Amino acid sequence: MQPVATTFFFYFLSAVTVISGIAVITRRNPVHSALALIVALLGQAGLYLMLYAPFVAGVQIILYAGGIMVLFLFVIMLVNIERAQKEEQFNKQWIVGIVAALALGVLFVLVYMKGKGLFPQTVAQLPEGENTQGIAMLLYRDYMFAFEIASLLLLVAIIGAVVMAKKRI
Amino acid sequence: MLSIETYIIVSVIKTVIALFVLLTAVAYCVWLERKVVGHIQNRWGPTRVGPFGLLQPLADGMKFLFKEDLTPPHVYKPLYIAAPMLAVVFALTSIAVIPIGNWVTIGGVHTPLQITDVNIGLLVILGVTSLGVYGVALAGWSSNSKYSLLGGLRASAQMVSYEVSLGLSLIGVLIMAGSFSLREIVDAQGGTFWGFIPRWNLFHGQIVAFFIYLMAAYAETNRVPFDLPEAETELVAGYHTEYSAMKFAMFFMAEYANMITVACLASVLFLGGWKGLPFGPAWLQDLPVFWFVLKVFVFLFIYIWVRGTLPRFRYDQLMAFGWKFLLPLAIANLVITALIVAVRA
Numbered sequence: 001m002q003p004v005a006t007t008f009f010f011y012f013l014s015a016v017t018v019i020s021g022i023a024v025i026t027r028r029n030p031v032h033s034a035l036a037l038i039v040a041l042l043g044q045a046g047l048y049l050m051l052y053a054p055f056v057a058g059v060q061i062i063l064y065a066g067g068i069m070v071l072f073l074f075v076i077m078l079v080n081i082e083r084a085q086k087e088e089q090f091n092k093q094w095i096v097g098i099v100a101a102l103a104l105g106v107l108f109v110l111v112y113m114k115g116k117g118l119f120p121q122t123v124a125q126l127p128e129g130e131n132t133q134g135i136a137m138l139l140y141r142d143y144m145f146a147f148e149i150a151s152l153l154l155l156v157a158i159i160g161a162v163v164m165a166k167k168r169i
Numbered sequence: 170m171l172s173i174e175t176y177i178i179v180s181v182i183k184t185v186i187a188l189f190v191l192l193t194a195v196a197y198c199v200w201l202e203r204k205v206v207g208h209i210q211n212r213w214g215p216t217r218v219g220p221f222g223l224l225q226p227l228a229d230g231m232k233f234l235f236k237e238d239l240t241p242p243h244v245y246k247p248l249y250i251a252a253p254m255l256a257v258v259f260a261l262t263s264i265a266v267i268p269i270g271n272w273v274t275i276g277g278v279h280t281p282l283q284i285t286d287v288n289i290g291l292l293v294i295l296g297v298t299s300l301g302v303y304g305v306a307l308a309g310w311s312s313n314s315k316y317s318l319l320g321g322l323r324a325s326a327q328m329v330s331y332e333v334s335l336g337l338s339l340i341g342v343l344i345m346a347g348s349f350s351l352r353e354i355v356d357a358q359g360g361t362f363w364g365f366i367p368r369w370n371l372f373h374g375q376i377v378a379f380f381i382y383l384m385a386a387y388a389e390t391n392r393v394p395f396d397l398p399e400a401e402t403e404l405v406a407g408y409h410t411e412y413s414a415m416k417f418a419m420f421f422m423a424e425y426a427n428m429i430t431v432a433c434l435a436s437v438l439f440l441g442g443w444k445g446l447p448f449g450p451a452w453l454q455d456l457p458v459f460w461f462v463l464k465v466f467v468f469l470f471i472y473i474w475v476r477g478t479l480p481r482f483r484y485d486q487l488m489a490f491g492w493k494f495l496l497p498l499a500i501a502n503l504v505i506t507a508l509i510v511a512v513r514a
Contacts, residue, residue: 062299
């Protein structure tokens with residue numbers, strides 16, 4: 001079946017992602033920020049689906065929206081929110097912030113100007129069913145070394161967390 | 170290939186039928202539970218409303234609708250109202266990808282007995298159920314009371330912990346079928362061993378995975394013996410302490426809808442879905458929906474049976490069981506299945 005109303009869905013999902021992304025940094029209540037972040041992640045998952053990457057979309061929902069954000073919310077629910085709301089929301093490093101924002105903005109403009117050269121003219125028609133296999137081939141054959149380094153980093157982080165949390169091991 | 174209009178009409182019809190059947194099944198699951206647990210405890214269960222108390226779910230529904238919808242003054246309103254809705258929406262969504270039968274042709278329209286066949290069906294179900302945690306967690310937080318918060322925290326910790334074993338127990342099945350699509354997983358389970366044992370995953374080397382799935386699923390749906398989140402003796406009613414009337418009923422519906430989803434998934438992944446037994450009269454083997462419903466019913470009956478039999482875990486026992494027993498077992502099962510499939514290939 002041919003995809004329908006792709007333009008509408010693209011703008012809709014992008015709007016959801018961007019608006020909830022802004023809400024994440026502007027809400028005073030940390031629980032609201034966390035909820036907005038969940039919505040942003042779900043919007044992103046929708047965008048992945050539109051790019052014919054169903055596996056990435058599913059994993060995005062299961063791991064980020066359904067796993068990691070639950071743990072975020074878990075910690076936030078235990079924090080005293082009355083105190084958190086009185087604390088200052090933005091720190092004073094606005095000069096660094098503006099420089100970073102300008103650099104990113106320039107990058108975006110350049111990509112937009114050169115867009116025609118950077119991206120292929122026609123959208124590649126990917127076989128729908130082979131997304132999962134394709135990712136597996138890339139991860140476990142072509143980029144095996146990088147993948148293993150990433151997993152080693154995660155292992156170090158886990159051990160570090162256990163060492164910091166436990167007084168006696 | 171159907172035109173887009175027919176496709177939408179067919180989808181809407183299938184969705185309406187599936188939701189109607191699911192909600193009726195939820196209501197009668199409650200009736201079955203009260204009846205069976207009653208008989209286990211040497212009581213009759215509901216008998217007054219209708220023959221065998223069959224109209225009891227209807228009476229319960231009416232009661233919930235007409236009760237005063239109380240909102241305590243100390244709650245955080247938007248999330249307090251949204252939480253039961255989230256719970257029920259995510260509980261009902263996952264029925265969309267569950268196949269209950271093969272392709273049928275009705276009035277010239279050739280369509281599968283499934284609302285939609287997506288090629289990541291299993292990931293969709295896992296994703297939707299993992300989002301279901303938010304209903305419980307937010308209900309606990311927004312109620313602004315000690316019991317609710319503790320119940321919500323317990324529930325989310327428990328669901329996140331057991332989700333890991335649940336997911337790992339399913340990967341063995343995925344390796345055998347080579348697909349995320351639930352329809353292809355069922356198709357991979359056709360045929361028999363020696364002519365009389367069906368080639369279901371349960372008999373095809375995944376029996377350990379089935380029991381891991383069974384236990385993790387009980388914990389995911391917060392049922393006995395893992396119903397810590399609503400342990401009456403410690404937490405009054407856990408995360409739904411502050412809820413009443415229809416909002417409470419929505420949590421109730423979500424719990425039973427989740428049970429049915431888990432039962433459907435078990436019959437699709439381990440019990441051959443709509444495939445019947447390979448012996449018996451031919452007309453009986455050719456009733457896909459009957460076999461599917463029968464398997465789901467058996468699974469639900471075991472659920473209720475367990476509830477009438479086992480006591481509740483202690484919280485540290487629950488966590489130790491999940492992380493120190495189920496998880497290593499699931500990983501071992503996964504490694505062994507992968508090795509055998511790799512050696513055979």
